[in-house]
Amino acid sequence: MTWTAASKRFGVNMERLPPNLRRFFENFQLRGQIPAMRSDLPTLPENKRLKTMEDWKFAVGDQVLIMKGKLKGTITKIVKLQPASNGFYLEDGPTKKIVIPKEYWNQTQDSHVMDYPKVVDRSYFKLLGTVEDPNTKQKKYIAANDIVLRGKYWDENYKKMLPYRCIKNKEDIRIPWPKPEPIEDDAYCTPEAKVMERTYFPTSIVLSELPADLKDSLRPPLSKSSKSKYDKYYLRGPDIKRLTKPNMPIPEHLRKLREEKELLKNKKALKLTPEIEDFIGKKVADHLNKNDNPHIKAYIEKVSGDNI
Amino acid sequence: MSLSAQQAFKKLPKKLVDFFTQYPPIPFKQYATETTLTTADDANPFLPNKHPVTNAIHDPIYSMRRQSDLFKLAYKFGVADLLPKLNNGKVFYEERYNNAKPLKGAVNPKGHKWERTYESRKQKIAEAVARADEIIIEARGNKYKRRLERKEKEQKTWY
Known part of the structure; x- marks a missing residue:
């Protein structure tokens, strides 16, 4: 066993560099890369990357409708997420031709040129859900312009609490999270049933059956982290806010503000009347029929609503 | 090919349709031309309005830039007069051209210095020419005065 684990302390932390210097180093790095291997979308700083499923709002396996480019109208699937750029790889999505040096060839490869999937951003597609016609019982697709997350439930597939994905302004239509591909256990895995089996039954809620010196045996007693991180608990802003009682009666302007917020929350999307x-x-x-200026006509065609 | 009302409405950009959905056009709803309460039924989204409880003045829902953009787009589709009154008496295109304050320089050009002092200099010269004899007498004394008088006396005439 060697003790040469690279410590991050001594390396250059790109996140801490000023933006112009960071860009310089990134360009320097790009020069050494094969152009074909460069990312299609710019790499984002750590704090702008999407992390949780709630942040992404999409997951691998989601059915999507392509909205742009030559493949517009194609229904396909999300195959992979690219966290560094908040991008997506699609199954039948756009590809680019790249040239690969022989050192990097696959075993089955027989040409320098190959089709490589492009990374697309969020505006490239819309999420698809299915709705059932109440009369004909026929299923049809519905594409969501935007998604909102509402409520929470226990998802058996992901084994965690997840929010419901609803279509914005049509929140009664939910698009369920896709079923993830099953993980195959290898020979050394503990079976799920075994993990969930209850082995400890406390006899009292006041007295602990755990030995008093158990904690010291779990963590080194002289280590810095075991003291500061786990033993201390400070009251923070939200805690103090929760623990202090409100001034009664609530001032009128705050009450009104709450009412207004409530009204805004329940506000329904308006619709134009046919009249x-x-x-x-x-x-x-x-106005348009009177106009015969070709330049204005071209402009109107470009910005008109039926063009989009 | 002439458009029907339905086809023409579909030509309208989403920005305008969204606005008219939120704020119906003028004959269907009237909008205040001055600052009112934010809760008022006829509150103008282009003007700053006052909150009834806090008395705070809220910024217009559509900023100056956004309302200008909206007006210009509506103008190109001939529906500019259906929008509420713009903030700060903003006007565009033909109206702006017609109501433009004429340029100070164009109405009253400054001109070069010789142009500006031309009249006064000419006047000064004319005055000096008129008083030429007196000035010369001042400079050269009574001898010249006498010469002038003699010249006048000795002037020959045909009669």
Whole structure:
């Protein structure tokens, strides 16, 4: 056993460098890379990367509808996430031709040129869910412009609490999290049933059956971390806020503010009435039909709503 | 090919449709032309409004830049007059051109220095020419005065 584990203390911590210097080193690094291997999306700093499933709102296995480029309209799946750039690899997504030196070839490879999947960002696709028609009982896809997370439930597939994924402004439609690929246990794994088996039954809630010196035997008593990190607990801002009682009665402006917040929360998406639509439509039609300037016509075509 | 009302409405950009969804056009709803309460039914989203409880003045829901963008887009689709009144009396395009304050320099050009002092210099010269004899007498004394008088006396005429 060797003790040459590289300590991060002595390396350059890129996160701590000023942005211009960091960019310099990153460019320096890029020069040594094969151009084809460079990431399609820029690498993000640590604090801007998505971490939890709630942050991502998407998971591997999600069905998505491609919204841009030549593949627009294709239904495909998310195969992999790229945490460094908050990007996604899609199953039948866009690819790029890259040239690979022979040193990096696969066993089955017989050409320098190969198709390599491109990393796409969040705006490239929409998440797909399925809804059932109540009359015909036929299932059809629904694409979500945006997703909101509501409530929480125990997910048996992921073995953790997860929020429900709902379509924004149509929160009654939920898109379930995809089923992850099953993990195959190897020979040395403890079976799940064995792990969940209860072996300790306390006899009293006042007296602990654990020996008093157990803690000292678990962690080195003279280590710095065992004292500061685990023994001390300070009251922090949120704790103090929770423990102090509010001034009663609540001031009127705060009460109003709460009411307004509540109203905003329950606010429903508005809709234009056909009467107003017709009124605006006539006005726009009058204006556009009169216009015969080709430049203005081209502009209108470019920004018009039916073009998107 | 002329557009029908329905086709024309679909041509409207999402930005405008969203605005009219939130704030119906003028004949269907009237908007205040001055600052009111934020809770007022006719509160104008382009103007700063006052909160009834805290008395704080809230910034307009649409900033100056965003309301300008919205107006310019609406103008190109001929629906600019359906928007509420803009903040600070903003006007654009033809209206702005017609109501533009004429440039000070164009109305009253400054000119070069010789142009500015031309009139006064000419006047000064004319005055000096008119008083030429007196000035010369001052400078050269009575001898010149007498010469002038003699010249006048000895002037020959045809009669």
